[in-house]
Amino acid sequence: MGKSKVLIIGGTGYLGKRLVKASLAQGHETFVLTRPEIGVDIDKVEMLISFKMLGAHLVHGSFNDHKSLVEAVKLVDVVVSAVSGVYIRSHSILLQLKLVEAIKEAGNVKRFLPSEFGADPARMKNATEPGKVTFDEKMVVRKAIEEAGIPFTYVSANTIAGYFLGGLCQFGKILPSRDSVVIHGDGNKKAIYVAEDDIATYTIKTIDDPRTLNKTLYLRPPKNILSQREVVEIWEKLIGKELQKVTLSREDFLASMKGLDYAQQVGLSHYHDVLYEGCLTNFEIREEGEEASQLYPEVNYTTVEYYLKRYI
Numbered sequence: 267m268g269k270s271k272v273l274i275i276g277g278t279g280y281l282g283k284r285l286v287k288a289s290l291a292q293g294h295e296t297f298v299l300t301r302p303e304i305g306v307d308i309d310k311v312e313m314l315i316s317f318k319m320l321g322a323h324l325v326h327g328s329f330n331d332h333k334s335l336v337e338a339v340k341l342v343d344v345v346v347s348a349v350s351g352v353y354i355r356s357h358s359i360l361l362q363l364k365l366v367e368a369i370k371e372a373g374n375v376k377r378f379l380p381s382e383f384g385a386d387p388a389r390m391k392n393a394t395e396p397g398k399v400t401f402d403e404k405m406v407v408r409k410a411i412e413e414a415g416i417p418f419t420y421v422s423a424n425t426i427a428g429y430f431l432g433g434l435c436q437f438g439k440i441l442p443s444r445d446s447v448v449i450h451g452d453g454n455k456k457a458i459y460v461a462e463d464d465i466a467t468y469t470i471k472t473i474d475d476p477r478t479l480n481k482t483l484y485l486r487p488p489k490n491i492l493s494q495r496e497v498v499e500i501w502e503k504l505i506g507k508e509l510q511k512v513t514l515s516r517e518d519f520l521a522s523m524k525g526l527d528y529a530q531q532v533g534l535s536h537y538h539d540v541l542y543e544g545c546l547t548n549f550e551i552r553e554e555g556e557e558a559s560q561l562y563p564e565v566n567y568t569t570v571e572y573y574l575k576r577y578i
């Protein structure tokens with residue numbers, strides 16, 4: 267059996283661009299949805315052209331044009347979506363319902379991977395408001411996929427390293443501090459940090475793998491399951507300096523959300539669930555899932571230490 271042809275939706279995005287490159291690198295014939303709505307966004311146009319020069323096919327289509335989506339989907343075996351889902355940037359998770367309709371009508375897709383790449387939404391029923399909206403919307407998309415009988419894999423990437431590691435797990439920071447750090451609660455809840463390119467590599471690895479058909483793929487690189495204090499300790503060793511630590515209680519953290527705009531409140535509630543509740547590590551993977559580093563031990567994933575070294 268040859269390698270599946272892949273359509274990447276959201277291909278110029280933060281994760282999407284890495285998915286395009288990983289798909290090409292792993293030898294898949296790769297198609298990238300090219301939306302007319304990008305207009306005169308010269309950066310996106312340049313990026314799309316660079317994909318084309320790497321061997322990708324650009325497929326014109328729009329979420330506002332059902333027929334164009336059906337035609338795009340008919341070109342491939344697998345659809346991977348990485349549309350936006352971070353309120354501080356942009357949010358288009360529910361747009362994927364249109365994609366589900368197109369995949370259903372096309373009837374040829376062997377697997378669909380919707381835009382998830384975070385905490386497993388099925389386990390976030392008690393998530394903090396207003397951030398719960400992200401998980402609720404991802405579950406709406408899952409329901410539509412499953413009701414349409416579309417084969418799927420959901421990728422739970424836990425935290426994307428650039429957001430959480432970059433700021434030593436402090437919301438609103440994506441560069442590591444060199445003087446002081448705010449420690450959330452006791453700082454001992456474990457989270458999981460995955461480098462962007464590794465998320466893309468594991469995601470593309472899974473698309474032709476029967477072991478992950480109709481399952482959730484959890485990315486849990488063993489060396490990257492660390493508490494905030496452990497992350498800070500690694501950074502301190504790298505810069506040869508101890509940071510001043512200020513502890514923030516759960517109550518003060520939640521109180522600090524009041525008065526902020528909606529997008530920031532959504533982001534802070536996600537940090538609350540990860541750092542105070544330990545939502546990424548408080549469960550075992552059962553028969554509904556598989557773990558990526560066990561399925562694909564050949565992937566030499568980026569460790570937290572290696573990732574943090576980039577900031578020195």
Ligand SMILES: NC(=O)c1ccc[n+]([C@@H]2O[C@H](COP(=O)([O-])OP(=O)(O)OC[C@H]3O[C@@H](n4cnc5c(N)ncnc54)[C@H](OP(=O)(O)O)[C@@H]3O)[C@@H](O)[C@H]2O)c1
Nearest residue numbers: 276277278279280281349350351381382383384424425426
């Ligand atoms: N766990 C974590 O720490 C974490 C952090 C960040 C994101 N995530 C998740 O990762 C996924 C991807 O997020 P991202 O940050 O990579 O996304 P992003 O860069 O903000 O956006 C990705 C793409 O979404 C498309 N898009 C945006 N607005 C659109 C609209 N109105 N109509 C149609 N398409 C639109 C664009 O596609 P085009 O290329 O076609 O223009 C854009 O490039 C989301 O599910 C998000 O929740 C998780």
